Amino acid sequence: GDSVTQMEGPVTLSEEAFLTINCTYTATGYPSLFWYVQYPGEGLQLLLKATKADDKGSNKGFEATYRKETTSFHLEKGSVQVSDSAVYFCALRVYSSASKIIFGSGTRLSIRP
Amino acid sequence: NAGVTQTPKFRVLKTGQSMTLLCAQDMNHEYMYWYRQDPGMGLRLIHYSVGEGTTAKGEVPDGYNVSRLKKQNFLLGLESAAPSQTSVYFCASTDDLLARTLYEQYFGPGTRLTVT
Numbered sequence: 001g002d003s004v005t006q007m008e009g010p011v012t013l014s015e016e017a018f019l020t021i022n023c024t025y026t027a028t029g030y031p032s033l034f035w036y037v038q039y040p041g042e043g044l045q046l047l048l049k050a051t052k053a054d055d056k057g058s059n060k061g062f063e064a065t066y067r068k069e070t071t072s073f074h075l076e077k078g079s080v081q082v083s084d085s086a087v088y089f090c091a092l093r094v095y096s097s098a099s100k101i102i103f104g105s106g107t108r109l110s111i112r113p
Numbered sequence: 114n115a116g117v118t119q120t121p122k123f124r125v126l127k128t129g130q131s132m133t134l135l136c137a138q139d140m141n142h143e144y145m146y147w148y149r150q151d152p153g154m155g156l157r158l159i160h161y162s163v164g165e166g167t168t169a170k171g172e173v174p175d176g177y178n179v180s181r182l183k184k185q186n187f188l189l190g191l192e193s194a195a196p197s198q199t200s201v202y203f204c205a206s207t208d209d210l211l212a213r214t215l216y217e218q219y220f221g222p223g224t225r226l227t228v229t
Contacts, residue, residue, distance in 0.1 A: 004155075041222075042222055042223075043117070043203055043205075043220030043221050043222045043223055044156075044203065044205075044218075044220040045220070046217045046218070049217070089155060089156070100146075100158060100161065100171070101158075101218060103155040103156040103157075104155050105153055105154055105155040106153075106155050
C-alpha cells in the first residue's frame with residue numbers, strides 16, 4: 001500500500017545550520033507530496049507542496065523537490081532559526097476518492113540559539 | 114473566520130466512559146477527517162466524511178463512531194473508552210472539488226484525551 005518513510009528524530013541543530021529532513025514514499029499512480037509543520041501545542045499547517053515530478057515546493061525558506069526517480073521529497077533549509085523548532089511531517093495524497101492523506105511519522109526539530 | 118475548531122481541548126476519562134468530540138469548520142468544506150496522533154506514529158486516519166450525511170472508515174476505526182448531520186460539524190464518539198485510546202485527536206477539513214493542485218487540509222488545534 002501507499003506509505004511515507006521519513007527520517008527519525010529528534011534532530012538538533014544550531015541556529016544558522018543547514019537542514020535536511022529525508023522523506024521517501026511508496027505509491028501507486030502519481031501522488032501529490034506535502035510537508036506539514038506542527039508547532040508546539042498547535043495543529044498541523046501546510047508548509048509546502050508539489051504535485052508532479054520535478055516540481056519544487058517552497059515556503060518560509062524551506063524547499064523540497066519532487067523526485068520521481070528516487071521517490072523522494074527531502075525538506076531543506078539553508079539557515080535555520082530557533083523559530084523553526086517544530087515537528088515536520090512528510091505526506092502524500094494519491095488522487096482518488098475522499099482526498100485522504102498518508103502521513104509519515106514526523107521528525108522533531110530543535111534549534112539551539 | 115475561525116477555520117477549524119475543536120472542543121474540548123483536554124479531557125480525562127475513566128475506562129468504560131463515553132464522550133463526544135466536536136469539530137466545526139466555517140469554510141464550507143465538503144470533506145472532513147478525524148485523525149489520532151501517537152508518538153512515533155504520525156497521524157492515522159480514524160474516520161472521514163465526504164459530505165453531509167456521509168461517513169466512512171479510515172485506517173483505525175475500531176472503538177470510534179462518527180456523525181455528520183450538518184455540513185459544518187463532524188462528531189467523533191467513543192462509546193466505551195479504553196486506555197489504548199489515549200491520544201491527541203485532530204480534525205481536518207478540505208474542499209477538493211476544484212483541482213488536485215489546490216488541495217490542502219486545514220487542521221484544528223487538537224484534543225488531548227487521556228483514558229485511565
